[in-house]
Amino acid sequence: MITALLVMILLAILLGLVLGYSAIKFKVDGDPMVARIDAILPQTQCGQCGYPGCKPYATAIAKGEADINQCPPGGDAGAKALAELMGVEFKPLNEEHGIQKPKSVALIDESTCIGCTLCIQACPVDAILGAAKQMHTIISSECTGCELCLPPCPVDCITMEPILESSETWKWKYPIYNIEKIGKV
Amino acid sequence: MLMQIKKIFKFNGGVHPDGNKAESTHLPIARLPIPKKLVLPLRQHVGNIAKLKVKIGDHVLKGQMIAEADGNISASIHAPTSGKIIKISEEVVPHPSGLPDFCLTLEPDFKDQWIEKKSIQWKKLDSATLIQTLTHSGIVGLGGAVFPTHMKLKINKTQSINTLVINAAECEPFITCDDMLIRERADEIIQGALITQSILNAKHCMIGIEDNKIEAFQSLTKAAKKTSIEIKVVPTIYPSGDAKRLIYLLMGIEVPKEKRSIDLGIQVFNVATVAAIYRYIELGEPSINRIVTVTGNVKTPQNYEVLFGTPLPELIKNADGKETKIDKFIMGGPMMGFDLPSINVPVTKAMNCVIGSSPELFLPPKPVMPCIRCARCADACPVYLQPQELYWFSKSSQLEKAIDYNLFDCIECGCCTYVCPSNIPLVQFYRYAKSEIIAEEKAKEAANTARERNEFRLSRIEREKKERAERNAQKALGAQEKQATDEKKLAISDAIKRVKKNQQENIKNKNE
């Protein structure tokens, strides 16, 4: 009886010391998770998730404050990738935050633009060129299609143009054939 | 049979499809008359689209450059005959996508008037100058790869080319354009090979030809009699005409992954390409036409010398096409070719063969059964891949796994599909997976740029805020005098606040 108690207490002291020491010694700094989540996000910086950009949303996911299905541009595929990374179950896109639209770029109708620079301030990736009282233009290769420039424009001269398939962006399609129900995941 | 000169190195797999070459070789190469109009796509090569040098209404002469190479990886376009530019528009081009691309339309004046032709004294010029000249020739790889030829001739100072290989293997069934070219114009090829050898400063030059082209072999041997060019016969096995496979067959050298043959001192050119080099250097004729095999369900299968831009119906009409039986046209051979989106496409630099297809000629695909992992595809794969695994990963869109299993080593030769008992369109899945991966990489790159730009913007805003705060602090020292201005500032900052609030509200509205 006494031996049993002694063994237990000795073991407890030993374990307590070792665990206490290793808790200090092997403390993990920083959170590499945020970067890994951020890498999955599409970087449109559109804020539809309710956070002011992709990085803040990534941070929120890592902390467990935000769900994985709040990013419309990433779509279901993005939510799937996040679910896999986080080890949680996949959820379809939460439509409160918007629906996935075809990828588009903003286009300024140059005849209507009054050069107010409000859209320049709104653009999260500095993809709009121009100065006060001068016509603005969008570098379409840099535009992420976030639509943040639409609301500030006082004359509604900005429209979103979906990117059409051209011979440069053309892809081979997934082959679909009879008999086997290919493509049904 | 032909004499075997040296040992041949056999690669793994490969298949022996029926050649079907005899149909189109019993008639000589015919020259197609100038058609009523020519449609010239500005992108007939790998790389950047060519820059226009003419405008609508311009009159051009035969051989005049109408679009210039844009940058290094690009090729010029020349007028195939004299006439007037009547249209610059988007037209359907011979591409598997069936999407339109920029094209020039030329209305011939039927005078066929040459621009002044200048032959080049290549023996007196150094390689760099010659390559510079060739940049304006419009010559691209005519075997089907359409890579700008001048780029393939450019070599680093550190590299030295040991062997120039001329590819005369032409292993695809049905296609005989190279075969006929060799039979009729072996001299041009040998001359072109010598020019190319001298530009590359290559020690050896050898021609690899399959053992089913006896006549072509004989005329080549005759033409090469007084030269040091070695003509090597390789066995008829598909895909011996693939450059890396041919190098292995001839020399037993495997071109390592992610390296080009040029890194090993070997460069490969198609016979038609060296013939084009000869015509440009010796005769001053840029790349304006090519030999096209017209075969399959046409009355008189034959090879034609066709001007680029010739509408396909003209060509088919000349081959007495029986269009009732033909359900579609295939560009290229039956192993690697593709359905033309429409008959109304122009002949381009890549078009080596047009097959009038019918359900009798190429049986409609049989029902696809599940893969039974019989590994016949692996036995047939000339690259020694595991097609059944690649299929599995491509089918389930596990793209990273597909990359791990060396998807990008696949040359899409089609041997795997050729031997598949389950009739699975394997190559289609690889094409899908490859283009999906490439698109994903592009998207990733775009996302990275966006992230950087966003971070840059945020740090700029942060910096500006700090600077403004400092400035404000300084100004606050002598503030009283400038109360008026301050008030103004207040108004401005209020305005900014209002704008920001508006923005936020807008975002909120949208979210709701």
Next chain:
Amino acid sequence: MNSIQKIALDGFWKQNPGVVQLLGLCPTLAITTSVINGLSLGIATAIVMALSNGSVSPIRKFIPIEIRVPVFVLIIASLVTIIDFSIHAFIQPLYKALGIFIPLIVTNCIVLARVESFAAKNETTPSFFDGLFMGLGLAMVLTLLGGLRELFGKGTLFSGIDLVFGPSANNLVIHFFGDYHGFLLAILPPGAFIGLACLIALKNRIETNQ
């Protein structure tokens, strides 16, 4: 829906440890050769889980974070040992039948998992019920699986009931087929895997149909 109901629903269906979380596989697979075995071990586990969740929750704030796992294990191990003693002392035949699997409840992931993921974060009452319902959810699966295996393997149900209620209970055993050859696979370990897989499939089927 109040929280206790929700906890019960989680335990029995949504987060069922046997067919959803797939925790506690060792006893699930090894002991379920009959209804009685499955049910008894299930109840033993449920008791351990309810008690361990119920006892960890009130003291959760006093346990330093870095030694929480050893402490949890200590508490669980003590509870299991006590239950092991009790069964040994008062239901000896059952003790023989369940054998090593009673002490093995300690290493059963489901117990530690609930303590770590629920009791360490919640108040005592919900924690107690979480342990109880999770345990009963597992017991339900164990019983079902035991029933399946016993029915196919031996053609009976409730065989071995005398181990718990004494020899007089023997006439409660149900024999389904007069001359049954016995389908040994169901009784042997592979049968446990196949049976569990069938239960999981059934559950998923019901869920997708809803």
Next chain:
Amino acid sequence: MFKDHFKKISITATSMIIFSFIASTALSISYFITKSPIDESDAKAKKIFLNQVISANLYDNDLVKDTISAEPSQLLGNKKNIEIYRAKIKNKVVAVIIESIAPDGYSGEIKTLVGIDHENKVLGVRVINHKETPGLGDYIEIEKSKWIKNFDNTSLEKITENHWAVKKDGGEFDYTTGATITPRAVIKSTYKTLLYAKENKQRLFAL
């Protein structure tokens, strides 16, 4: 810095100690409460098992506790000392229960208990444990088949040496088609146990 660390480590150690102390106490209490019931029920269980070999009305002593020790013997197949239970009526040994090991089962050893009375007659045989193929060799268990009862009332006198075998080998004992190795092993070991009892009769049945 060092002080902080020391404080932290000592807190963890102390709480560890406290928790183990509580746990140990709880364990000891339950141990003391359950100790005697456990011993009782163990003994009861053993007795029930032994009663399958020698029925309870044949003796009046505490069978579980009345044992003598047996040295390793070729005939019993044991490698360590084993205990032999002795059944007595009015302090006279009437029967013994011997643990016997058949080394040559299909998949290893088969352990049996053999009850033998003072006339060298088998009272009963039960298998304690074995690893025979399920469904094939496991009909030696009483739960699966009554085969093991074939041994009841057999003796060296009733069955001559050559007939201690399965019917296929010309013996007396039945077997299930296909699996003869297992019954052979049990028959052989029972036979040898009888031989052992005969040879050691003096010692086994002495007072």
Next chain:
Amino acid sequence: MNNRSPYIVNAPSVSTIMFKVLLALIPGIALYVYAYGFGVLVNIFLASLTVLLTESTILSIRKLPIKPFIFDGSGLVTAWLLALSIPSIAPWWIIVLGTLLCIIFGKHLYGGLGYNLFNPAMVGYAILLISFPAFMTHWQAPIFLIDGHFAWIDQIKIIFNSQLISKETVDAISSATPLDYIKTQLTLDQPLSRIKQDKIFGFFGGQSLEMINFGYLVGGLYLLKEKIVSWHLPVAFLLTLFLIGLIFNIYQPDTFASPLFQIMSGGSILCAFFIITDPVSAPTTPKGKIYFGIAIALLVFIIRIFGGYPEGIAFAVLFMNICVPLIDSLTQPRVFGHKQ
């Protein structure tokens, strides 16, 4: 648009392959009937019928087209292999249940043709052996070894209603298989040379059994010639079995049978050419096939000598089936242009 190059193909269809496999089984079956009577044909018939019914039912439940998947012949191959693996006098419900289990658990639960991780016939066989060991180890003796009159109607009677037949009749026409007999007799401390004098032994393996195995061998060579199976699997398997048999035989000739006995008895030849060569559940790389064959041969030998059942092919094959994805990924051939 149907951009389906290559436009030309030259391959035997799946059903051609499967029916050639069935054809290759025929010599073995013919010799089986010659030596053992019609029992095996009854089993093959029952198995084929069960496969057709079960498979069409499952296919319609899975909403897949029935015709192509029935006529691919893979189900019949499974059914025939199972029918050849079980004793020819097992009750009728054994083969029916076994075939059902093959098709449901071995094949369609994994997704049907091409997706099964395990060899379906061996899944069915293993379940039957584990569940009904008494029936499954109860073999008929070759006709000419049966004392007295053998009526083939007795065989049918045993298959369809075992209760009508007395235990004596069953015992009269059944016998231990050579592998089982050796294992049993060795426990009686008999030397192998004496054991092998029993009438059930033939020249290499079991009397009659070796003849059937020869029939399978002929079929197997036909499959090799037709390039339906690659040489790697059978050669690796048989050679390993021979070598390990040889080593043990030299070491203790009185305990371990000759290597030829190992090859010509049990299901070795059937296994080498028809079971481990099932492409779906075997490795695809040449090296992998060799390792697979070697490993199965070693396992078969170990189970035969030390295991709880007389024959171990089913367990060996199933065990190695699990390892196939690993073997495949570890034995990728060097891709053209990649480092050695």
